[in-house]
Amino acid sequence: MTARLEPGPEQPEGMLPSTVDRPAGERFGHAPTSPLPPESAPLLRWIDARLPVISAFRREYVDYPMPRNLNGLWNFGAFVTVALLVLLLSGIFLAVNYTATIADAFNSVEAIDRQVPSGWLVRSIHMGGVTMFFAALYIHVWRSLYYGSYKAPRELLWLTGMVLMAICMGAAFAGYVLPWGQMSFWGLTVAMRALSSVPLVGTPLAHWLLGGALADVALHRIYVLHFVLAFSTLAVVGLHVMALHVTGSNNPLGVEVRKPADTLPFHPYYTVKDGVGLALFALVFAVLIFFLPGWLTLPDNYLRADPLSTPADITPEWYFAPFYAILRAGGGIGVPLAALSIAVLFVLPWLDRSPVRSARFRPWYRVLLPVAVLSFVFLGVAGFHQPAGLWLLSSRIATAIWLLFFLLGLPLLTRFEPRRALPEGIA
């Protein structure tokens, strides 16, 4: 026998509470910061009372307070987001025409380029999108470094961003294998050799990932990996943006927003600023894919993969070139050094404990950071040259500068760097 539930005094049986159509926030004890204006359509108010997505959107993307002094470098987060969406969308159209077998992968990509209507354009957008994505991403990271956007309270914002970068590198590498050209095949071979050289876990991991040999099984897994990694970024981008909207944006002065006069609402001020930036970003993108298509891939990748013919030089895509240079300059410890060169970024908020964020008020950091970043850019150039003679020596020096800046330089700066006086506020 079941006990009959007694209706509560405020809710007579068979009647809905009288507050049902009030805004969701009121019923749950806290009002949304951006309730719908009274003149909004009844349907919108009906929806928002049940699923407050509209007031949430207004709170996060219309009325959201932004520091008023952001410079153009703060556009690059929007660029990265848009480039990612372009990649996901164009990737779906490529995927429906792609065949993940050793026998047909190259043919299906050639068919996309030649016979599928507008396939050449979609593929160019996808290939150019990767370059635009990583270019914008690296500038976005540079901005975070220069203005100290990784410091408290933004450590998790920084970490979600680093996780995103790592995922995208994995997705980009897997994607470059798919056309099964010469560089796809030999790039994969180099990466698998590097992975297998890791003690204990390396060889089992390579076997687990690729099923032993570079055959249909391996290509199929890489295809699945490309898709899974690419679409999993959506969830991490969500976390990244949530973390951003909890702490708010950093700004070129690196001091916190203190009063409403320090801020401007996201819309229309930063929507229109992002609009100008995105139009220029799209312009560069268009110049790249319509007039410089030769920059998007290496000619050797238009040769079908041939395990019997090793290319004269196996070169990576430009966005992996710095890591490839570290890999080759490191000799026997190349793999751990390349891994370390990324790992130092993950622990950056704990290596640099200086309370000052912006490089504008850190006289030594302002000089040493560009030196380290230029070393990294130099490694990108060195990645396209044979590791011998001067290139090898200078690659080793640049690797040392990059790693020592993080592991030794930042902890020392934390203790000894003089600080310039910080401004009171940003307005």
Next chain:
Amino acid sequence: MRRAALAVLATIVLPGPLRAEDGGLASVQRGYAVYAQVCSACHSMRSVTYADLSGIGLTPAQVRAVASAVSVPDGMGPNNKPKRRPGRPDDHLPIPFATPEAAARANNGAVPPDMSRLALTLAGGPAEIEAILNGYADPPPGVSVPPGSYYNRAAPGGVIAMPPPLQDGAVTFAGGQTETVPQMAADVAAFLDWAARPHHAERTRIGVGVVLYLGFLAALLFFLKRRIWINAKQRR
């Protein structure tokens, strides 16, 4: 046999000397005739279909005519005998040798490369193709050429496995005229350049429109941004 039929048909259906403004395409079309009558004896272009030839200015009727001159394998018929049918526009250009091993056997051990992207993957591009076709000569004194190889000024090391493919007048074009080796070399290089970058002209044309559009959009947004940010100063 089918290659000869294809070659004859190609020369019949391909338009003769074209109008001056189509000068570029005329060269590419003559280049296709050179490929069909000479190169295709040994080199495949497995990524290209007959329908793709609309990109060098062939009408759909011409594409159908060129394709149907070829007989292509069509599975097994009754009595387990291989069947053949006339080619269709979506068929790929013929592959001269069944396997790489057969290709090597017929060519002194060297497999003739596929030509679909040759103008892109050769370091010197279409100019290198033209130079090699024009580069055959008697070896200068002191240069020894191994048997099965040929002296060629433009080849790396001066030696190439490909026998001289072109002779003056070797290819008959529509209208019955013939050409010199340098002219044929230029034409076939133009054709292979098209095959390696088939959308180059369209890419440039679309690109001009897209860049103009985006430039105008960026300018409008820039002025909009300036107007909106005037209000930011009053918000202090």
